Amino acid sequence: MGNRTKEAILKAAREAFASHSYAEVSMEDIASIAKVKKSLIYYYFPSKEELFKEAWDEAFHKLEDKVFGVSEEDGKYVKKVKQFLRSYIDFLRNERQSLRLIEREKTRLYSEKSQNWRYMKDKYEVFVQKVAGVISSETGRPASEYARAVTDIVGSSALLPEGQMSPDTIELIIIRGIQH
Amino acid sequence: MGNRTKEAILKAAREAFASHSYAEVSMEDIASIAKVKKSLIYYYFPSKEELFKEAWDEAFHKLEDKVFGVSEEDGKYVKKVKQFLRSYIDFLRNERQSLRLIEREKTRLYSEKSQNWRYMKDKYEVFVQKVAGVISSETGRPASEYARAVTDIVGSSALLPEGQMSPDTIELIIIRGIQH
DNA sequence: TATCATATTGACTGTACGGTCAATCAATCC
Protein backbone atom coordinates (compact mmCIF):
# COMPACT_ATOMS: atom_id res chain seq x y z
CA MET A 1 0.00 0.00 0.00
CA GLY A 2 1.16 3.46 -0.94
CA ASN A 3 0.01 5.14 2.24
CA ARG A 4 2.33 3.00 4.31
CA THR A 5 5.22 4.20 2.23
CA LYS A 6 4.21 7.83 2.58
CA GLU A 7 4.04 7.35 6.32
CA ALA A 8 7.47 5.74 6.36
CA ILE A 9 8.89 8.67 4.43
CA LEU A 10 7.30 11.18 6.77
CA LYS A 11 8.63 9.30 9.76
CA ALA A 12 12.11 9.30 8.29
CA ALA A 13 11.82 12.99 7.53
CA ARG A 14 10.73 13.75 11.06
CA GLU A 15 13.69 11.85 12.41
CA ALA A 16 16.20 13.48 10.08
CA PHE A 17 14.93 17.03 10.40
CA ALA A 18 14.80 16.70 14.16
CA SER A 19 18.43 15.76 14.51
CA HIS A 20 19.95 17.86 11.74
CA SER A 21 19.15 21.23 10.26
CA TYR A 22 17.12 21.63 7.10
CA ALA A 23 20.14 22.41 4.96
CA GLU A 24 22.13 19.52 6.36
CA VAL A 25 19.52 16.92 5.60
CA SER A 26 19.54 15.59 2.06
CA MET A 27 16.72 13.83 0.31
CA GLU A 28 19.04 10.82 0.01
CA ASP A 29 19.42 10.80 3.77
CA ILE A 30 15.69 10.63 4.23
CA ALA A 31 15.31 8.02 1.52
CA SER A 32 17.97 5.89 3.12
CA ILE A 33 16.33 6.07 6.54
CA ALA A 34 12.97 5.18 5.02
CA LYS A 35 14.62 2.36 3.05
CA VAL A 36 13.33 3.78 -0.19
CA LYS A 37 14.82 5.27 -3.33
CA LYS A 38 15.10 9.01 -3.46
CA SER A 39 12.91 9.39 -6.53
CA LEU A 40 10.06 7.73 -4.71
CA ILE A 41 9.90 10.59 -2.28
CA TYR A 42 9.00 12.88 -5.16
CA TYR A 43 6.11 10.58 -5.96
CA TYR A 44 4.54 11.55 -2.66
CA PHE A 45 5.96 15.00 -2.03
CA PRO A 46 6.61 17.72 -4.58
CA SER A 47 9.73 19.13 -2.94
CA LYS A 48 12.03 19.03 0.03
CA GLU A 49 10.45 22.18 1.39
CA GLU A 50 6.98 20.69 1.22
CA LEU A 51 8.15 17.49 2.88
CA PHE A 52 9.67 19.49 5.68
CA LYS A 53 6.50 21.50 6.06
CA GLU A 54 4.36 18.39 6.34
CA ALA A 55 6.69 16.81 8.87
CA TRP A 56 6.77 20.06 10.82
CA ASP A 57 3.03 20.40 10.65
CA GLU A 58 2.46 16.96 12.03
CA ALA A 59 4.73 17.61 14.99
CA PHE A 60 3.17 20.98 15.53
CA HIS A 61 -0.35 19.61 15.65
CA LYS A 62 0.78 17.09 18.21
CA LEU A 63 2.11 19.94 20.32
CA GLU A 64 -1.06 21.98 20.02
CA ASP A 65 -3.22 19.02 20.91
CA LYS A 66 -1.18 18.20 23.96
CA VAL A 67 -0.94 21.73 25.20
CA PHE A 68 -4.29 23.26 24.34
CA GLY A 69 -6.42 20.18 23.90
CA VAL A 70 -7.01 19.71 27.60
CA SER A 71 -10.61 19.37 28.66
CA GLU A 72 -12.10 22.27 30.57
CA GLU A 73 -12.86 20.08 33.59
CA ASP A 74 -9.24 19.66 34.47
CA GLY A 75 -8.94 23.41 34.69
CA LYS A 76 -10.96 23.47 37.84
CA TYR A 77 -8.32 21.95 40.03
CA VAL A 78 -5.17 23.40 38.61
CA LYS A 79 -4.62 26.95 37.61
CA LYS A 80 -4.65 27.44 33.87
CA VAL A 81 -1.05 28.51 33.54
CA LYS A 82 0.31 25.70 35.65
CA GLN A 83 -1.79 23.21 33.80
CA PHE A 84 -0.61 24.55 30.47
CA LEU A 85 2.98 24.57 31.56
CA ARG A 86 2.72 21.04 32.86
CA SER A 87 1.49 19.85 29.47
CA TYR A 88 4.16 21.80 27.67
CA ILE A 89 6.93 20.36 29.79
CA ASP A 90 5.44 16.91 29.43
CA PHE A 91 5.64 17.36 25.72
CA LEU A 92 9.29 18.29 26.08
CA ARG A 93 9.78 15.16 28.09
CA ASN A 94 7.89 12.70 25.92
CA GLU A 95 8.02 14.22 22.46
CA ARG A 96 11.45 15.72 22.38
CA GLN A 97 11.93 14.79 18.75
CA SER A 98 8.79 16.60 17.68
CA LEU A 99 9.79 19.69 19.62
CA ARG A 100 13.25 19.65 18.09
CA LEU A 101 11.73 19.46 14.65
CA ILE A 102 9.48 22.39 15.43
CA GLU A 103 12.18 24.55 16.93
CA ARG A 104 15.22 23.73 14.86
CA GLU A 105 14.50 26.13 12.01
CA LYS A 106 12.72 28.78 14.01
CA THR A 107 15.04 31.53 12.87
CA ARG A 108 14.37 30.58 9.27
CA LEU A 109 10.67 31.03 9.93
CA TYR A 110 11.32 34.70 10.34
CA SER A 111 13.76 35.24 7.51
CA GLU A 112 12.53 33.05 4.67
CA LYS A 113 9.69 34.48 2.60
CA SER A 114 8.37 31.52 0.61
CA GLN A 115 4.87 30.07 0.97
CA ASN A 116 5.74 27.16 3.18
CA TRP A 117 7.89 29.05 5.63
CA ARG A 118 5.28 31.77 5.96
CA TYR A 119 2.69 29.11 6.63
CA MET A 120 4.76 27.73 9.47
CA LYS A 121 5.60 31.15 10.84
CA ASP A 122 1.95 32.15 10.94
CA LYS A 123 1.02 28.97 12.77
CA TYR A 124 3.81 29.50 15.24
CA GLU A 125 2.73 33.06 15.86
CA VAL A 126 -0.82 31.98 16.57
CA PHE A 127 0.55 29.48 19.02
CA VAL A 128 2.54 32.12 20.83
CA GLN A 129 -0.52 34.33 20.99
CA LYS A 130 -2.54 31.53 22.52
CA VAL A 131 0.16 31.03 25.11
CA ALA A 132 0.03 34.74 25.82
CA GLY A 133 -3.71 34.40 26.29
CA VAL A 134 -3.29 31.73 28.91
CA ILE A 135 -0.74 33.71 30.84
CA SER A 136 -2.59 37.01 30.70
CA SER A 137 -5.81 35.31 31.74
CA GLU A 138 -4.22 34.88 35.13
CA THR A 139 -2.21 38.03 35.50
CA GLY A 140 -4.69 40.25 33.72
CA ARG A 141 -1.85 41.94 31.92
CA PRO A 142 -0.57 41.65 28.36
CA ALA A 143 1.85 38.77 28.20
CA SER A 144 3.08 38.43 24.64
CA GLU A 145 6.69 38.87 25.66
CA TYR A 146 6.36 36.35 28.42
CA ALA A 147 4.74 33.93 26.03
CA ARG A 148 7.60 34.31 23.64
CA ALA A 149 10.07 33.77 26.43
CA VAL A 150 8.31 30.60 27.51
CA THR A 151 8.19 29.06 24.05
CA ASP A 152 11.75 30.12 23.58
CA ILE A 153 13.03 28.55 26.76
CA VAL A 154 11.21 25.27 26.34
CA GLY A 155 12.04 25.15 22.65
CA SER A 156 15.71 25.87 22.94
CA SER A 157 16.13 23.42 25.77
CA ALA A 158 14.75 20.72 23.49
CA LEU A 159 17.65 21.38 21.16
CA LEU A 160 20.25 20.71 23.82
CA PRO A 161 21.62 17.19 24.19
CA GLU A 162 19.27 15.11 26.26
CA GLY A 163 20.03 15.12 29.94
CA GLN A 164 21.89 18.40 29.92
CA MET A 165 19.03 20.28 31.45
CA SER A 166 16.16 18.62 33.24
CA PRO A 167 12.58 19.50 32.31
CA ASP A 168 11.86 19.99 36.01
CA THR A 169 14.38 22.77 36.27
CA ILE A 170 12.97 24.44 33.22
CA GLU A 171 9.48 24.27 34.60
CA LEU A 172 10.67 25.75 37.85
CA ILE A 173 12.51 28.61 36.21
CA ILE A 174 9.55 29.48 34.04
CA ILE A 175 7.06 29.41 36.89
CA ARG A 176 9.23 31.75 38.91
CA GLY A 177 10.15 33.80 35.87
CA ILE A 178 6.66 34.72 34.79
CA GLN A 179 5.40 35.39 38.28
CA HIS A 180 3.89 38.84 38.52
CA MET B 1 48.05 45.52 3.21
CA GLY B 2 47.16 41.90 3.65
CA ASN B 3 45.98 42.20 7.20
CA ARG B 4 43.30 44.66 6.18
CA THR B 5 41.98 42.12 3.72
CA LYS B 6 41.96 39.36 6.28
CA GLU B 7 40.07 41.62 8.62
CA ALA B 8 37.54 42.44 5.91
CA ILE B 9 37.00 38.77 5.23
CA LEU B 10 36.52 38.03 8.90
CA LYS B 11 34.07 40.87 9.21
CA ALA B 12 32.11 39.60 6.25
CA ALA B 13 32.14 36.11 7.70
CA ARG B 14 30.86 37.36 11.02
CA GLU B 15 28.05 39.16 9.29
CA ALA B 16 27.09 36.22 7.12
CA PHE B 17 27.32 33.55 9.78
CA ALA B 18 25.33 35.68 12.17
CA SER B 19 22.37 36.06 9.87
CA HIS B 20 22.37 32.66 8.18
CA SER B 21 23.27 29.18 9.31
CA TYR B 22 26.63 27.63 8.57
CA ALA B 23 25.28 25.42 5.82
CA GLU B 24 23.40 28.26 4.19
CA VAL B 25 26.40 30.55 3.93
CA SER B 26 28.62 29.97 0.93
CA MET B 27 32.19 31.09 0.54
CA GLU B 28 31.02 33.12 -2.44
CA ASP B 29 28.56 34.92 -0.19
CA ILE B 30 31.33 35.90 2.17
CA ALA B 31 33.62 36.87 -0.68
CA SER B 32 30.95 39.05 -2.18
CA ILE B 33 30.29 40.83 1.12
CA ALA B 34 34.00 41.40 1.60
CA LYS B 35 34.28 42.59 -2.02
CA VAL B 36 36.93 40.01 -2.71
CA LYS B 37 37.27 36.97 -4.93
CA LYS B 38 36.47 33.64 -3.34
CA SER B 39 39.91 32.16 -3.94
CA LEU B 40 41.46 34.94 -1.92
CA ILE B 41 39.69 33.69 1.17
CA TYR B 42 41.68 30.48 0.87
CA TYR B 43 44.85 32.51 0.89
CA TYR B 44 44.05 33.56 4.45
CA PHE B 45 41.95 30.67 5.70
CA PRO B 46 42.43 26.99 4.98
CA SER B 47 38.75 26.08 4.96
CA LYS B 48 35.21 27.24 5.56
CA GLU B 49 35.16 25.47 8.88
CA GLU B 50 38.29 27.21 10.05
CA LEU B 51 36.96 30.56 8.91
CA PHE B 52 33.81 29.98 10.86
CA LYS B 53 35.79 28.97 13.89
CA GLU B 54 37.88 32.11 13.82
CA ALA B 55 34.85 34.33 13.37
CA TRP B 56 33.10 32.49 16.19
CA ASP B 57 36.16 32.73 18.39
CA GLU B 58 36.41 36.45 17.95
CA ALA B 59 32.79 36.96 18.91
CA PHE B 60 33.17 34.59 21.82
CA HIS B 61 36.17 36.40 23.23
CA LYS B 62 34.22 39.62 23.04
CA LEU B 63 31.47 38.00 25.08
CA GLU B 64 33.84 36.62 27.69
CA ASP B 65 35.56 39.95 28.07
CA LYS B 66 32.34 41.81 28.52
CA VAL B 67 30.85 39.34 30.93
CA PHE B 68 33.78 38.16 33.00
CA GLY B 69 36.29 40.92 32.42
CA VAL B 70 34.77 43.21 35.02
CA SER B 71 37.16 44.51 37.58
CA GLU B 72 36.79 43.19 41.11
CA GLU B 73 36.07 46.64 42.51
CA ASP B 74 32.70 46.86 40.83
CA GLY B 75 31.69 43.70 42.61
CA LYS B 76 31.52 45.51 45.87
CA TYR B 77 28.43 47.49 45.11
CA VAL B 78 26.40 45.11 43.05
CA LYS B 79 25.89 41.49 43.79
CA LYS B 80 27.94 39.27 41.56
CA VAL B 81 25.04 37.60 39.80
CA LYS B 82 23.23 40.81 39.05
CA GLN B 83 26.39 42.40 37.80
CA PHE B 84 27.11 39.43 35.60
CA LEU B 85 23.58 39.35 34.27
CA ARG B 86 23.65 43.05 33.56
CA SER B 87 26.77 42.64 31.45
CA TYR B 88 25.31 39.64 29.67
CA ILE B 89 22.11 41.45 28.79
CA ASP B 90 24.10 44.48 27.73
CA PHE B 91 25.97 42.25 25.37
CA LEU B 92 22.69 41.03 23.99
CA ARG B 93 21.67 44.62 23.50
CA ASN B 94 24.84 45.98 21.96
CA GLU B 95 26.46 42.96 20.32
CA ARG B 96 23.50 41.09 19.05
CA GLN B 97 25.34 40.03 15.91
CA SER B 98 28.16 38.48 17.90
CA LEU B 99 25.73 36.61 20.10
CA ARG B 100 23.82 35.32 17.10
CA LEU B 101 27.04 34.06 15.60
CA ILE B 102 27.91 32.31 18.83
CA GLU B 103 24.51 30.73 19.34
CA ARG B 104 23.38 29.92 15.83
CA GLU B 105 25.19 26.60 15.52
CA LYS B 106 25.04 25.61 19.16
CA THR B 107 23.34 22.30 18.43
CA ARG B 108 26.09 21.47 15.96
CA LEU B 109 28.63 22.01 18.72
CA TYR B 110 27.23 18.95 20.42
CA SER B 111 26.78 16.72 17.40
CA GLU B 112 29.75 17.40 15.15
CA LYS B 113 32.96 15.61 16.08
CA SER B 114 35.65 17.40 14.10
CA GLN B 115 38.52 19.37 15.64
CA ASN B 116 37.05 22.82 15.19
CA TRP B 117 33.63 22.06 16.50
CA ARG B 118 35.05 20.32 19.53
CA TYR B 119 37.23 23.34 20.16
CA MET B 120 34.19 25.58 20.19
CA LYS B 121 32.16 23.18 22.27
CA ASP B 122 34.88 22.97 24.91
CA LYS B 123 35.12 26.73 25.10
CA TYR B 124 31.39 27.04 25.40
CA GLU B 125 31.30 24.47 28.16
CA VAL B 126 33.94 26.32 30.14
CA PHE B 127 31.87 29.43 29.75
CA VAL B 128 28.77 27.72 31.11
CA GLN B 129 30.79 26.42 34.05
CA LYS B 130 32.01 29.90 34.84
CA VAL B 131 28.44 31.14 34.77
CA ALA B 132 27.52 28.34 37.11
CA GLY B 133 30.33 29.46 39.39
CA VAL B 134 28.95 32.96 39.58
CA ILE B 135 25.47 31.79 40.38
CA SER B 136 26.47 29.20 42.94
CA SER B 137 28.77 31.69 44.65
CA GLU B 138 25.63 33.44 45.76
CA THR B 139 23.28 30.59 46.39
CA GLY B 140 25.89 28.25 47.73
CA ARG B 141 24.38 25.44 45.72
CA PRO B 142 25.41 23.74 42.49
CA ALA B 143 24.02 25.73 39.61
CA SER B 144 25.11 24.10 36.40
CA GLU B 145 21.55 23.62 35.23
CA TYR B 146 20.68 27.18 36.01
CA ALA B 147 23.75 28.35 34.18
CA ARG B 148 22.74 26.39 31.15
CA ALA B 149 19.27 27.82 31.33
CA VAL B 150 20.61 31.34 31.50
CA THR B 151 22.93 30.99 28.52
CA ASP B 152 20.14 29.27 26.70
CA ILE B 153 17.57 31.95 27.30
CA VAL B 154 19.82 34.86 26.47
CA GLY B 155 21.27 33.03 23.50
CA SER B 156 18.05 31.94 21.93
CA SER B 157 16.50 35.35 22.37
CA ALA B 158 19.35 36.78 20.33
CA LEU B 159 18.25 34.60 17.46
CA LEU B 160 14.75 36.03 17.42
CA PRO B 161 14.01 38.98 15.16
CA GLU B 162 15.06 42.16 16.86
CA GLY B 163 12.34 43.83 18.88
CA GLN B 164 10.33 40.70 19.41
CA MET B 165 11.45 40.31 22.98
CA SER B 166 13.02 43.08 24.97
CA PRO B 167 16.28 42.48 26.82
CA ASP B 168 14.68 43.99 29.91
CA THR B 169 12.04 41.30 30.01
CA ILE B 170 14.62 38.61 29.61
CA GLU B 171 16.68 40.03 32.44
CA LEU B 172 13.61 40.14 34.64
CA ILE B 173 12.60 36.59 33.90
CA ILE B 174 16.07 35.27 34.58
CA ILE B 175 16.47 37.13 37.84
CA ARG B 176 13.18 35.75 39.06
CA GLY B 177 13.82 32.38 37.56
CA ILE B 178 17.09 31.63 39.29
CA GLN B 179 16.00 32.98 42.64
CA HIS B 180 16.43 30.38 45.30
C1' DT C 1 65.16 48.44 -13.73
C1' DA C 2 65.30 43.68 -12.36
C1' DT C 3 64.14 40.83 -8.45
C1' DC C 4 61.55 38.88 -5.15
C1' DA C 5 57.87 38.25 -1.83
C1' DT C 6 53.26 39.06 -1.08
C1' DA C 7 48.61 39.56 -2.65
C1' DT C 8 44.88 38.69 -5.96
C1' DT C 9 42.56 36.71 -9.75
C1' DG C 10 40.29 33.43 -13.08
C1' DA C 11 39.71 29.20 -14.74
C1' DC C 12 39.04 24.75 -13.29
C1' DT C 13 37.70 20.12 -10.67
C1' DG C 14 35.04 16.99 -8.19
C1' DT C 15 31.16 16.22 -5.91
C1' DA C 16 26.79 16.46 -3.61
C1' DC C 17 22.37 17.60 -4.14
C1' DG C 18 17.41 18.81 -5.67
C1' DG C 19 14.64 17.52 -9.03
C1' DT C 20 12.91 15.04 -13.61
C1' DC C 21 11.48 11.23 -16.35
C1' DA C 22 11.08 7.21 -18.96
C1' DA C 23 11.08 2.51 -17.87
C1' DT C 24 9.76 -1.34 -14.98
C1' DC C 25 7.14 -3.81 -11.46
C1' DA C 26 2.88 -5.32 -9.00
C1' DA C 27 -1.74 -5.90 -8.47
C1' DT C 28 -6.43 -5.47 -10.10
C1' DC C 29 -9.98 -5.79 -13.42
C1' DC C 30 -12.03 -7.17 -18.05
Add this chain to the structure above:
DNA sequence: GGATTGATTGACCGTACAGTCAATATGATA
Protein backbone atom coordinates in the same frame (compact mmCIF):
# COMPACT_ATOMS: atom_id res chain seq x y z
C1' DG D 1 -4.03 -13.49 -20.74
C1' DG D 2 -4.04 -8.51 -21.80
C1' DA D 3 -4.97 -3.88 -20.41
C1' DT D 4 -5.03 -0.43 -16.85
C1' DT D 5 -3.64 1.87 -12.79
C1' DG D 6 -0.62 2.85 -9.08
C1' DA D 7 4.03 2.14 -7.00
C1' DT D 8 9.02 1.95 -7.49
C1' DT D 9 13.38 2.23 -9.65
C1' DG D 10 17.64 3.83 -12.15
C1' DA D 11 19.68 6.83 -15.04
C1' DC D 12 20.18 11.40 -15.80
C1' DC D 13 20.44 16.90 -15.70
C1' DG D 14 21.67 21.35 -14.02
C1' DT D 15 23.55 23.69 -10.60
C1' DA D 16 25.78 25.26 -6.55
C1' DC D 17 29.49 24.87 -3.91
C1' DA D 18 34.16 23.80 -1.37
C1' DG D 19 38.50 23.72 -2.62
C1' DT D 20 42.91 23.86 -6.00
C1' DC D 21 46.30 26.01 -8.75
C1' DA D 22 48.78 28.27 -12.15
C1' DA D 23 49.03 32.87 -13.76
C1' DT D 24 49.18 37.64 -12.86
C1' DA D 25 49.34 41.97 -10.41
C1' DT D 26 51.44 44.92 -6.74
C1' DG D 27 54.85 46.88 -4.37
C1' DA D 28 59.11 47.04 -1.89
C1' DT D 29 64.09 46.52 -2.22
C1' DA D 30 68.69 46.25 -4.05
